[in-house]
Amino acid sequence: MLWYKALHLIFMVTWFAGLFYLPRLFVYHAMADDDTSIERFKVMERKLFYGITTPGGLLTLLFGLLLLSANGLSAYSGQYWLHLKFFILLLLVIYHAYCWKLLKEFKNNNNHRSHIWYRWFNEIPVLFLVIIVILAVVRPF
Numbered sequence: 813m814l815w816y817k818a819l820h821l822i823f824m825v826t827w828f829a830g831l832f833y834l835p836r837l838f839v840y841h842a843m844a845d846d847d848t849s850i851e852r853f854k855v856m857e858r859k860l861f862y863g864i865t866t867p868g869g870l871l872t873l874l875f876g877l878l879l880l881s882a883n884g885l886s887a888y889s890g891q892y893w894l895h896l897k898f899f900i901l902l903l904l905v906i907y908h909a910y911c912w913k914l915l916k917e918f919k920n921n922n923n924h925r926s927h928i929w930y931r932w933f934n935e936i937p938v939l940f941l942v943i944i945v946i947l948a949v950v951r952p953f
Contacts, residue, residue, distance in 0.1 A: 813882045820875035827872050830865025830939055831904075834911055835934035841918055842927040854919055861915050870910055897947045904940045 834857060841853035880888065888894050915924050946952070 813879065816875050816879040816882055820872060820879055823868050823871035823875060826864060826868030827908075828868075828937060830860055830868055831908065831911070831937040832934070834837065834860050834865060834915075835930055838914060838923075839927045839930040842923060842925060842930055849919075857915055857918060858936075865908070865911075869905070871934065872905065891951070892953045893947045893951045897944055900940055900943050900947070904937070904944075907936055907940070 837853055837857050837860065841850065841857065844850050844853060914923075
């Protein structure tokens with residue numbers, strides 16, 4: 813069970829690292845105006861999304877589920893902090909999917925958002941991380 817927890821945390825860090833950096837690449841990509849930079853950002857975004865962020869997210873979910881099953885699901889009945897954590901996790905998965913949509917827009921040279929919009933968009937996973945960690949560690953309810 814401790815291995816599941818350790819791997820869950822390791823891959824969570826990997827997932828969030830990707831979710832922090834990918835929108836930052838979008839900021840720079842939105843500011844780029846030469847073909848060489850634009851193509852470089854496309855490669856970096858694709859490799860980060862498919863090589864680090866998505867595998868990190870999938871493995872986070874896998875080891876989280878294994879951790880839940882190892883503890884027995886009945887151990888969590890009435891644990892409302894966990895229900896809220898699952899809801900925030902769902903929002904995080906939606907954010908991840910939206911990053912994929914944005915990645916495809918950049919790939920097709922179809923971005924219509926400013927670098928300022930991406931700077932704000934880049935802050936969203938920070939909120940998710942703070943809430944998830946507080947829920948998992950403090951378990952306020």
